[in-house]
Amino acid sequence: MVVISDIIVQGVQMLLVLLLAPLLTGFVRKIKARLVRRQGASMFQPYRDLLRLLRKEVVLADNASWLFRVIPYVTFAAIWVAAALVPTFATGLLFNWTADLIAIVALLGSARFFLALAGMDVGTSFGGIGSSREVMIAALAEPAMLLIVFCMALVAGSTQLSTIAEFLASSYVGLRVSLGMALIALIMVALAENARIPVDNPATHLELTMVHEAMVLEYSGRHLAMIEFGAFLKLLLYISLIACVFAPWQIALLGTGPLAYAIGAGAYVVKLALAGFLLALFETATAKMRVFRIPQFLGAALMLGLLGTLLLFVSRSF
Amino acid sequence: MSPVALQMSGVAGLLGIAVLAIVLSRARSATAIIYGLTLAVSLLALFGSFQSLLGGVPDTSDLTLPIGLPWLGAHFHLDALASFFLVVVNLGGASASLYGLGYGHHEPAPHRVLPFFPAFLAGMNLVVLAGDAFSYLLCWEFMSLASWALVMAHHREAGNAKAGYIYLVMASFGTLALLLAFGLLAGPAGDYGFAAIRAAQHTPYVATLVLILMLLGAGSKAGLVPLHVWLPLAHPAAPSHVSALMSGVMTKVAIYGFIRVIFDLLGQPTWWASVVVLILGGITAVMGILYAMMEKDLKRLLAYSTIENIGVIFASLGLALAFQANGLKLAAALAFTAALFHVLNHSFFKSLLFFGAGAVLTATGERDMDRLGGLIHRMPLTSFVVLVGCVAISALPPFNGFVSEWLMFQAVLQSPELPQWALKIAVPAVGALLALAAALAAACFVKAYGVTFLGRPRSTAAETANEIDRYSLAAMFILAALCLLAGILPGLVIDALSPITIEILGGGMPIQANEPWLSIAPIAESRSSYNGLLVMVFITISASSAVFVIHRFASHALRRGPAWGCGFSDPTPAAQYSAGSFAQPIRRVFGTLVFHARDHVEMPAPGETRPARLRIELHDLVWEGMYAPIAGAVGYSADWLNRLQFLTIRQYLSLVFATLVTLLLVLAIWS
Numbered sequence: 001m002v003v004i005s006d007i008i009v010q011g012v013q014m015l016l017v018l019l020l021a022p023l024l025t026g027f028v029r030k031i032k033a034r035l036v037r038r039q040g041a042s043m044f045q046p047y048r049d050l051l052r053l054l055r056k057e058v059v060l061a062d063n064a065s066w067l068f069r070v071i072p073y074v075t076f077a078a079i080w081v082a083a084a085l086v087p088t089f090a091t092g093l094l095f096n097w098t099a100d101l102i103a104i105v106a107l108l109g110s111a112r113f114f115l116a117l118a119g120m121d122v123g124t125s126f127g128g129i130g131s132s133r134e135v136m137i138a139a140l141a142e143p144a145m146l147l148i149v150f151c152m153a154l155v156a157g158s159t160q161l162s163t164i165a166e167f168l169a170s171s172y173v174g175l176r177v178s179l180g181m182a183l184i185a186l187i188m189v190a191l192a193e194n195a196r197i198p199v200d201n202p203a204t205h206l207e208l209t210m211v212h213e214a215m216v217l218e219y220s221g222r223h224l225a226m227i228e229f230g231a232f233l234k235l236l237l238y239i240s241l242i243a244c245v246f247a248p249w250q251i252a253l254l255g256t257g258p259l260a261y262a263i264g265a266g267a268y269v270v271k272l273a274l275a276g277f278l279l280a281l282f283e284t285a286t287a288k289m290r291v292f293r294i295p296q297f298l299g300a301a302l303m304l305g306l307l308g309t310l311l312l313f314v315s316r317s318f
Numbered sequence: 319m320s321p322v323a324l325q326m327s328g329v330a331g332l333l334g335i336a337v338l339a340i341v342l343s344r345a346r347s348a349t350a351i352i353y354g355l356t357l358a359v360s361l362l363a364l365f366g367s368f369q370s371l372l373g374g375v376p377d378t379s380d381l382t383l384p385i386g387l388p389w390l391g392a393h394f395h396l397d398a399l400a401s402f403f404l405v406v407v408n409l410g411g412a413s414a415s416l417y418g419l420g421y422g423h424h425e426p427a428p429h430r431v432l433p434f435f436p437a438f439l440a441g442m443n444l445v446v447l448a449g450d451a452f453s454y455l456l457c458w459e460f461m462s463l464a465s466w467a468l469v470m471a472h473h474r475e476a477g478n479a480k481a482g483y484i485y486l487v488m489a490s491f492g493t494l495a496l497l498l499a500f501g502l503l504a505g506p507a508g509d510y511g512f513a514a515i516r517a518a519q520h521t522p523y524v525a526t527l528v529l530i531l532m533l534l535g536a537g538s539k540a541g542l543v544p545l546h547v548w549l550p551l552a553h554p555a556a557p558s559h560v561s562a563l564m565s566g567v568m569t570k571v572a573i574y575g576f577i578r579v580i581f582d583l584l585g586q587p588t589w590w591a592s593v594v595v596l597i598l599g600g601i602t603a604v605m606g607i608l609y610a611m612m613e614k615d616l617k618r619l620l621a622y623s624t625i626e627n628i629g630v631i632f633a634s635l636g637l638a639l640a641f642q643a644n645g646l647k648l649a650a651a652l653a654f655t656a657a658l659f660h661v662l663n664h665s666f667f668k669s670l671l672f673f674g675a676g677a678v679l680t681a682t683g684e685r686d687m688d689r690l691g692g693l694i695h696r697m698p699l700t701s702f703v704v705l706v707g708c709v710a711i712s713a714l715p716p717f718n719g720f721v722s723e724w725l726m727f728q729a730v731l732q733s734p735e736l737p738q739w740a741l742k743i744a745v746p747a748v749g750a751l752l753a754l755a756a757a758l759a760a761a762c763f764v765k766a767y768g769v770t771f772l773g774r775p776r777s778t779a780a781e782t783a784n785e786i787d788r789y790s791l792a793a794m795f796i797l798a799a800l801c802l803l804a805g806i807l808p809g810l811v812i813d814a815l816s817p818i819t820i821e822i823l824g825g826g827m828p829i830q831a832n833e834p835w836l837s838i839a840p841i842a843e844s845r846s847s848y849n850g851l852l853v854m855v856f857i858t859i860s861a862s863s864a865v866f867v868i869h870r871f872a873s874h875a876l877r878r879g880p881a882w883g884c885g886f887s888d889p890t891p892a893a894q895y896s897a898g899s900f901a902q903p904i905r906r907v908f909g910t911l912v913f914h915a916r917d918h919v920e921m922p923a924p925g926e927t928r929p930a931r932l933r934i935e936l937h938d939l940v941w942e943g944m945y946a947p948i949a950g951a952v953g954y955s956a957d958w959l960n961r962l963q964f965l966t967i968r969q970y971l972s973l974v975f976a977t978l979v980t981l982l983l984v985l986a987i988w989s
Binding site: 054055056057058059060061062063065066067073074076077078080081084095097098099100102103106107109110112113116117119120121122123124125126127128129131132133135136138139140141142143146147150153154157158159160163217218221222225226291292295302305306309310312313314316 | 691692694695698705709712713714715720724727728730731733734742743745746747749750753754756757758760761763764765767768769772773774837839843844845846847848849852853856857858860861864865868871872873875876877878879880881882883884891893894895899900901902903904906907
């Protein structure tokens with residue numbers, strides 16, 4: 001009986017991230033439009049975009065290989081699995097022991113690895129420029145992310161995301177210098193990983209400084225839909241991650257009954273909306289930086305993560 | 319027959335095959351016969367060593383042969399550690415032999431390879447089996463020379479003679495360091511048996527010197543920065559299956575030597591030894607992968623990536639030393655298991671990738687990535703297995719490289735318990751370096767795979783390449799399957815490694831077979847756990863459900879067309895991103911510091927018709943700062959001493975007389 005309810009919670013979580021991800025992106029776009037006094041498209045536009053892409057035919061480049069056609073599904077699956085392992089409204093999911101936070105970071109790394117390969121497959125300069133810059137960003141963002149993981153793991157004494165969330169939600173942790181550093185670093189990494197301003201602009205195909213969009217330039221139709229969906233999921237994943245570690249309020253603990261789950265789900269939606277609003281506000285207020293300023297930006301995140309970890313090595317009470 | 323006798327008869331068999339190869343070398347069927355026999359013997363030895371690793375070794379597994387020093391004899395000994403490294407050696411040997419069955423037919427001069435190949439394998443087996451310092455050094459030298467002969471197999475190709483020369487110099491230097499280390503360990507009594515050395519008490523002074531000498535001796539063979547200079551020259555120069563053995567296996571034999579002396583013979587380590595090993599490991603990992611990132615020769619890229627992996631292994635060993643010195647047995651076992659796991663993993667995927675590079679070399683005759691491309695269309699099977707190797711070496715789940723990195727990071731997270739301040743600061747810094755190395759490795763292998771196998775062919779050779787033979791493919795597929803298996807069933811590997819940690823460190827990790835669903839939990843499930851099998855199952859399920867939904871409901875229409883060039887399509891395949899241009903962002907971020915990298919653009923004046931040129935200037939600071947001055951000093955003093963060659967007999971006699979007087983004076987003052 002307990003197992004069945006666990007499976008249901010895990011299944012609901014998997015479907016919930018799938019359903020909410022496009023809405024979150026649509027919400028951010030809508031707020032951004034409103035902030036610059038535009039009407040903006042409906043919040044539900046991303047769903048329509050996905051459906052439209054699914055109905056369209058795929059135009060493949062002449063020399064695209066089988067790998068090019070497989071990669072959209074592989075990256076989508078890797079991101080989806082990673083997103084399903086991050087607690088959203090409830091901790092203690094059935095399969096959370098399958099992969100800890102390090103493994104979640106590595107799963108996102110797999111998705112990026114394959115997407116960068118896809119950029120190289122057709123053999124155009126656009127794909128190459130996107131891939132080479134993407135791996136440069138990843139080469140700095142991934143170690144920064146791992147150091148942030150070290151920070152959280154040292155505070156909570158575990159790399160299991162559920163345990164970390166439960167620890168931070170239940171006991172009185174207080175204000176920690178190291179966690180503050182980790183939060184700032186995590187936000188910087190999340191901006192870079194999701195190709196948001198100031199690292200990359202998600203809304204352009206025409207800038208020479210584009211990274212992520214250049215890499216997937218050759219994709220169309222259902223393949224592009226999968227990749228876009230993956231990008232939506234990734235944004236949701238990072239916001240859920242920040243929410244469950246740094247704002248674990250009202251998250252339902254394991255086996256606390258349907259009411260707690262409902263409250264947890266409501267709180268989760270509120271957290272998403274708040275984070276989406278802040279993201280839109282930040283993106284409107286900032287300009288995109290030059291590509292070769294990104295290493296400094298991410299280097300700062302790396303150093304913050306390292307400093308936080310060092311402080312925790314010096315004393316667990318930082 | 320006792321296990322050690324079984325292994326020694328395997329070695330004897332390999333040496334016999336080497337003799338047979340000399341006899342047969344000009345025969346047409348020699349390649350098939352020699353590699354077939356080597357495969358059979360390696361498989362037998364693999365089976366034997368596997369059995370002694372899993373089943374445990376009886377204490378009486380010693381063998382003394384009446385050769386070597388007359389009063390000592392040659393001791394050979396088998397324990398759990400040796401059994402594990404024998405598994406690595408013989409698995410590498412068996413797969414290289416299988417690969418050689420096909421690849422060997424393309425060899426222009428088989429008589430230069432065939433006799434040395436089994437001899438090299440025999441040498442590596444002997445080093446691991448050696449039970450006293452004298453036979454260890456002898457076998458070490460035998461292994462080095464056999465591999466040197468293989469490096470020199472294609473001695474007429476440009477650069478190979480230089481590679482062989484530098485390898486010979488560095489190998490002699492390494493052996494000298496080992497000789498001194500064992501001399502110190504044996505002490506004035508001169509008992510060279512490992513059992514006697516282990517029983518003796520070593521002063522901290524001796525322990526320090528032995529650590530430094532082992533880092534020089536074993537480190538130079540393994541490729542620790544800054545002793546790595548020979549490795550990226552020598553490993554690629556050999557035929558590809560030998561490159562695989564040198565990179566995947568021989569570096570591990572060097573690590574075996576390091577573990578044997580530092581962990582086993584020297585007794586309880588001191589904590590600061592671990593700081594040295596940790597920092598060297600971290601620097602080696604990052605430097606190795608940065609060198610690899612700048613490289614455009616496929617085999618040299620792989621050789622540099624070997625240096626990175628050696629750094630990772632040494633960093634884990636450093637962690638194990640730190641925990642062991644502070645008596646934290648469980649954490650020490652975790653770090654040590656991570657190191658051994660990575661040894662095994664690296665032997666799998668590095669052999670696989672070198673086999674892949676050999677396949678590309680056979681099919682196209684090219685090692686330069688800027689003349690390859692688009693091979694995924696011409697060599698589908700090879701490109702599939704190489705992709706598996708690239709994913710595995712980039713430490714991505716659910717393959718094996720991730721598991722060992724994961725274990726290592728778990729060990730890093732145990733280290734706030736260490737009391738020493740130097741370690742408290744060094745461990746997070748090294749953890750950051752290792753994380754950086756892992757991320758750069760992924761970037762590097764996106765480049766290696768993307769430029770070589772994807773895109774459009776950059777030369778006619780790449781355009782007309784054909785898939786390689788079945789034997790080579792079989793060897794690669796077996797290794798790729800092992801990469802996946804070790805990745806999804808890591809608990810079995812960790813349990814198999816636990817006899818070694820118990821033997822060397824006196825404590826092991828918890829038995830993983832008791833964990834539900836085949837997951838692994840190094841300390842406790844509430845702290846951290848990982849289940850490669852379920853991750854793979856989840857990815858498979860979600861990918862196939864996505865495919866199912868898409869193919870059920872979405873449009874099936876598909877049209878082929880020219881690539882979208884934004885109004886200006888690239889006229890030639892040369893306009894694609896090449897190895898150098900792919901590395902450009904990372905070169906700008908790290909290269910200006912590490913390589914003093916500069917890009918020079920020569921723009922023709924308006925109206926001129928010559929093409930614009932981009933020249934990339936890279937400096938190998940280790941070579942320029944350390945080796946070039948030494949080589950210069952040696953050359954200068956040799957020139958200077960050259961004057962002594964043309965003296966008259968009178969002058970020679972007076973030189974002899976002066977030397978005699980000086981020595982007598984020194985003696986008189988001394989006493």
